[in-house]
Amino acid sequence: MAGSIYKNTGSLSKMIIRRDRIRIPLWLVGIAFFTLIIPIAFDGMYSSQQERDTMAETMQNPAMTAMVGPGDLNNYTTGAMTTHQMLLFTAIVVGLMSILLVNRHTRADEEDGRIEMIRSLPVGRLSNVNAAILVLAATNVVLAFTTGFGLYALGIESMGLEGSLLYGAVLGVTGIFFTGVTAVFAQLSESSRGVVGYSIAVLLIAYLVRAVGDVSNEALSWLSPLGWVTQTEAYSANNWWPVLLMIGVSIILFILAGYLNAIRDLEAGFFPSRPGRKNATAFLQSPIGLAVRLQRTGTIAWAIGMLVMGLSYGSVLGDLETFFEGNEMLEQMLVAKEGYTLTEQFIPMLMIIMGILSTVPPVMAMVKLNSEEKKNRIEHLLSRAVSRTRLIGSYFIAAAVNGFIMISLAAIGLWSAGTAVMEDSFSFDTIYGAALVYYPAILVMIGAAVLLIGILPKLTSLIWLYVFYSFIVLYLGGLFQFPEWAGKLSPFGYIPQLPVEDMKWMPIIALTIMALVLVVFGFIGYKKRDIEG
Amino acid sequence: MTVLKVDNLTKRFGKFTALDGVNLEVKEGEVFGFIGPNGAGKSTTIRVLLGIIKATGGQVRIFSKDAWAEAVEIHKRIAYVPGDVNLWPNLTGGEVIDLFVKLRGGNNQSRREELIRKFDLDPTRKCRTYSKGNRQKVALVSAFSSDADLYILDEPTSGLDPLMEQVFQECVKDAKKAGKSVLLSSHILSEVEKLCDRVGIIRQGKIIETGSLSELRHLTRTNLLVETKQPLTSLNELKGVHDIEERDKDLSFQVDTEELDSVIKHLTQFGIVKLESTPPTLEDLFMRHYESKGAGGVS
Numbered sequence: 001m002a003g004s005i006y007k008n009t010g011s012l013s014k015m016i017i018r019r020d021r022i023r024i025p026l027w028l029v030g031i032a033f034f035t036l037i038i039p040i041a042f043d044g045m046y047s048s049q050q051e052r053d054t055m056a057e058t059m060q061n062p063a064m065t066a067m068v069g070p071g072d073l074n075n076y077t078t079g080a081m082t083t084h085q086m087l088l089f090t091a092i093v094v095g096l097m098s099i100l101l102v103n104r105h106t107r108a109d110e111e112d113g114r115i116e117m118i119r120s121l122p123v124g125r126l127s128n129v130n131a132a133i134l135v136l137a138a139t140n141v142v143l144a145f146t147t148g149f150g151l152y153a154l155g156i157e158s159m160g161l162e163g164s165l166l167y168g169a170v171l172g173v174t175g176i177f178f179t180g181v182t183a184v185f186a187q188l189s190e191s192s193r194g195v196v197g198y199s200i201a202v203l204l205i206a207y208l209v210r211a212v213g214d215v216s217n218e219a220l221s222w223l224s225p226l227g228w229v230t231q232t233e234a235y236s237a238n239n240w241w242p243v244l245l246m247i248g249v250s251i252i253l254f255i256l257a258g259y260l261n262a263i264r265d266l267e268a269g270f271f272p273s274r275p276g277r278k279n280a281t282a283f284l285q286s287p288i289g290l291a292v293r294l295q296r297t298g299t300i301a302w303a304i305g306m307l308v309m310g311l312s313y314g315s316v317l318g319d320l321e322t323f324f325e326g327n328e329m330l331e332q333m334l335v336a337k338e339g340y341t342l343t344e345q346f347i348p349m350l351m352i353i354m355g356i357l358s359t360v361p362p363v364m365a366m367v368k369l370n371s372e373e374k375k376n377r378i379e380h381l382l383s384r385a386v387s388r389t390r391l392i393g394s395y396f397i398a399a400a401v402n403g404f405i406m407i408s409l410a411a412i413g414l415w416s417a418g419t420a421v422m423e424d425s426f427s428f429d430t431i432y433g434a435a436l437v438y439y440p441a442i443l444v445m446i447g448a449a450v451l452l453i454g455i456l457p458k459l460t461s462l463i464w465l466y467v468f469y470s471f472i473v474l475y476l477g478g479l480f481q482f483p484e485w486a487g488k489l490s491p492f493g494y495i496p497q498l499p500v501e502d503m504k505w506m507p508i509i510a511l512t513i514m515a516l517v518l519v520v521f522g523f524i525g526y527k528k529r530d531i532e533g
Numbered sequence: 534m535t536v537l538k539v540d541n542l543t544k545r546f547g548k549f550t551a552l553d554g555v556n557l558e559v560k561e562g563e564v565f566g567f568i569g570p571n572g573a574g575k576s577t578t579i580r581v582l583l584g585i586i587k588a589t590g591g592q593v594r595i596f597s598k599d600a601w602a603e604a605v606e607i608h609k610r611i612a613y614v615p616g617d618v619n620l621w622p623n624l625t626g627g628e629v630i631d632l633f634v635k636l637r638g639g640n641n642q643s644r645r646e647e648l649i650r651k652f653d654l655d656p657t658r659k660c661r662t663y664s665k666g667n668r669q670k671v672a673l674v675s676a677f678s679s680d681a682d683l684y685i686l687d688e689p690t691s692g693l694d695p696l697m698e699q700v701f702q703e704c705v706k707d708a709k710k711a712g713k714s715v716l717l718s719s720h721i722l723s724e725v726e727k728l729c730d731r732v733g734i735i736r737q738g739k740i741i742e743t744g745s746l747s748e749l750r751h752l753t754r755t756n757l758l759v760e761t762k763q764p765l766t767s768l769n770e771l772k773g774v775h776d777i778e779e780r781d782k783d784l785s786f787q788v789d790t791e792e793l794d795s796v797i798k799h800l801t802q803f804g805i806v807k808l809e810s811t812p813p814t815l816e817d818l819f820m821r822h823y824e825s826k827g828a829g830g831v832s
C-alpha cells in the first residue's frame with residue numbers, strides 16, 4: 001500500500017527525460033562550458049600572483065562584495081578568484097535552470113490538464129512530483145560531477161581535487177535546493193506563472209539578503225541559501241558543511257512538497273485565487289490593455305524588484321566612501337585616472353547592470369505576443385476587428401513603457417538610498433540621467449525582439465541569448481579583457497558612461513533610429529507571415 | 534454486481550457547493566449515461582471517482598475499493614477519456630498512446646493498430662499539430678486498447694465528427710458485449726439514449742432522476758411537425774399531446790413518447806404530407822421533470 005503513492009515514478013521519470021532529451025543536455029553543456037572557460041581565461045590573463053593581487057585590491061570594496069560576495073582576497077589564487085567572481089553567479093543560473101525545469105514538469109503540466117490523464121492511470125499521487133524531483137536531482141548531480149572533475153582536469157595549479165569537487169557540489173546542491181523550492185511552490189500556487197514568479201522571487205531575495213548581509217552584517221547572510229554558497233570558500237577554506245546543510249534543507253522541502261501534493265486536489269493550490277471582475281474595464285477592452293493586463297502581476301513584481309535592486313545598490317554607496325578613505329593605496333590607484341570620485345566611477349558599472357536587467361521585463365512583455373500566438377489565443381483578436389499592426393504595435397508600446405518604468409525605478413531606488421547614506425550625495429539629475437541614457441539601448445533590444453517575432457518567430461528566444469551576451473560582454477568584459485569590438489556588438493556598448501564620461505548625443509540618436517528601423521521591419525514581417533499555433 | 538457506488542457525495546470548492554449529495558450506481562456489464570447541462574457537476578463527480586480530487590463528504594467505492602485511498606489499485610482496471618484532452622506538444626500521438634499503455638501495464642498491440650486505423654489517426658505526428666478531435670482520438674485509442682473493466686468517458690465525443698462518433702459508439706458496444714461497464718457523461722440526451730441501459734440526470738450538483746430509459750420515458754416527449762392533406766382536427770383531445778402550435782400550413786406539437794403510437798395512427802387518417810420529428814432535448818426533459826414534480830419551471 002505504501003508504495004502505491006509512488007507507483008510508476010520510474011516510467012514518468014523516463015518520460016520527462018524523453019521530453020527534455022535536448023533541453024537538459026543544453027543547460028548542462030552551457031553551464032559546464034561557462035564554468036570551465038572562466039578559470040582558463042583567468043589563468044591566461046592574470047598569470048602572476050602580482051597581477052592577481054592587484055585584481056584582489058580592486059575587488060576589495062563593498063560594491064563588489066555586494067555583487068559577488070566575499071572572497072579570499074588575501075590569498076587570491078586563480079582558484080580563489082574563480083570562486084569569488086563566478087561561483088555565486090553560476091549558482092544563480094543553476095537555480096534558474098532548476099526552477100524552469102521543475103515548473104515545466106509539475107504545475108505547468110498540471111495547469112494545461114496533462115496530469116489529469118496520467119493520474120487516471122495506475123500512477124501514484126506523488127509519482128509525478130517525485131519523478132520531476134528525481135530527474136532534476138540527477139541532472140544536478142551530473143552537473144556537480146562534470147563541473148567538479150572538469151575543473152580539476154584543467155590542471156590549474158591552485159585548483160585541487162577537493163576544491164574542484166566542492167565547486168561542482170555547490171552548484172549541484174544549489175540546483176537541488178531550488179528544485180525543492182520550486183516543487184513546494186508548484187503545490188502552493190495554482191498557476192505555473194505563479195510558481196516561476198515565487199521561486200525567482202526567492203532566488204532574488206536570497207541574493208539581496210546576502211548582498212546586504214555581506215556588506216553590513218554577516219549574520220544576515222546566513223539566512224540566505226546563496227550566502228551559504230559563498231561560505232563554502234572553494235579552493236581556499238573548502239567548507240563542506242554548507243553543502244550538507246543545503247542537502248538537508250532540500251530533503252525537508254521535498255517532503256513538504258510531497259505532503260502538500262498528497263492532501264490537495266488536482267489542479268488546486270493553497271494560495272487563494274481571487275475571483276476576477278465580472279466585466280472588463282474599458283482599459284482591458286483594447287489590445288494594449290489586454291497585453292498589459294495579461295502580465296500585470298509579473299510586471300508589478302519586476303517593478304518592485306528593480307526598485308529594491310536600486311535601493312540595495314544605493315545603500316552601499318555610503319560605505320564605499322568610508323572604505324576608500326581608509327585605503328590610500330586603492331584611492332591613488334583609481335583616482336589616478338581622472339578628476340572623479342571613486343564612487344562616481346562605480347556608477348557606470350551599476351548602471352550597466354541596471355540597464356541590462358531593465359531590458360528583461362520589457363523583452364518578456366514583447367515576447368509574450370509570440371507565446372500567445374503559440375497558444376492559439378491571438379486568433380481571437382485577429383479574427384475580430386484588430387489589425388496585425390495594431391496588435392504588435394500594442395505589445396510594442398506596452399513593452400517600451402515597461403522598459404522606461406523599470407530603468408526609472410532602478411534609478412530612483414539607487415538615488416534615494418544613495419542620498420540617505422552618503423554625506424555628499426549625487427543630484428537626482430546625475431543619477432537619473434546616467435540611467436536614462438540606457439533607454440535607447442533597451443529600445444534596440446525590444447526592437448530586435450520585434451524583428452524576430454515578425455520575421456523568425458520560431459527563433460524568438462534567441463533574443464535572450466543576445467541579452468545574455470550583452471550582460472557577459474559588458475559587465476564581465478572588464479574582467480576578461482574582451483576586445484573592444486565584442487562590446488560594440490551590443491547596443492549597450494555605445495552608451496556614454498555618465499557621469500564619468502561626457503554626454504554624447506550621437507550614439508543615443510543612432511540607437512533610437514536603429515530601434516525604429518528594427519521595429520518597422522518587424523511590423524512589416526509580422527503583417528506578411530502566417531500566424532502559427 | 535455493483536462496479537461503482539457513490540453514496541451521498543458532496544464536494545465543495547471553498548463556499549461553492551459543486552456536488553450536493555450525489556448518489557450513483559453502475560452495475561457490472563451496463564452502460565450508464567450520466568447527463569446534465571454544462572456546469573452541472575459531471576466532470577467534478579468523475580474527478581472524485583478517479584481520486585484526483587477529494588470528496589468533502591460521502592462515500593465513493595469502485596470495485597469495492599475507496600476511490601481516494603486505493604486509487605492506484607482501482608486505476609489498473611479503469612480507462613478514462615476526458616472531454617478536453619491535453620497532451621505533450623513535443624511527443625507524437627503514438628508515443629503518448631504507448632506511454633499510457635505502459636503506465637497501465639498490459640499490452641494489446643493488435644487492438645491498438647486496429648483502433649488507430651478505425652479512428653483514422655496518424656500516430657507519427659506531434660501532438661502540437663493535432664486538432665481537438667485528434668487529441669481525443671489519442672485518448673480513445675489508448676482507452677479502448679486497454680483491457681479495462683470500467684470505462685469512464687467524460688463527454689468523449691465533443692470534438693469528433695459524426696463518422697468518428699459512429700466508430701466511438703461501436704467501441705462502446707464492443708466493450709459492453711465483452712461484459713465491461715461504462716460510465717458515459719454527456720449533455721446530449723440523444724447520444725446517451727443510443728448507448729445507455731440506464732441514465733442518471735444531474736443538475737446543479739444534484740441527481741434529479743435515475744433509472745432505465747424506459748422508466749424515464751414519462752419524461753421524454755418527441756417534438757413533431759406535420760402537414761396533412763385534410764385539416765387536422767381533434768388533436769387536442771388525444772392523450773399525451775402538448776403545446777400545439779400552428780405555423781402556416783404546419784402544425785407543431787409535443788407527444789409523450791409512450792403515446793407516440795396512437796398519435797401517429799390518428800395522424801394517418803388525415804393523409805400525411807410531411808412529418809418531421811426531433812428527439813427531446815435535455816431542456817425538454819427538465820421541463821417535464823419539474824412539471825411532473827410540480828416544482829415550477831426551469832430558471
Ligand SMILES: Nc1ncnc2c1ncn2[C@@H]1O[C@H](COP(=O)(O)OP(=O)(O)O)[C@@H](O)[C@H]1O
Nearest residue numbers: 546549551569570571572573574575576577578
Ligand atoms: N476547481 C474548481 N473550483 C471552483 N469551482 C469549480 C471547480 N471545478 C468545477 N467547479 C464548478 O463546479 C461546477 C460543476 O462543474 P463541472 O463538474 O465541470 O460541470 P460539468 O462537467 O457537468 O459541465 C461548475 O459550476 C464549476 O464552475
Ligand SMILES: [Mg+2]
Nearest residue numbers: 575576616688
Ligand atoms: Mg465537464
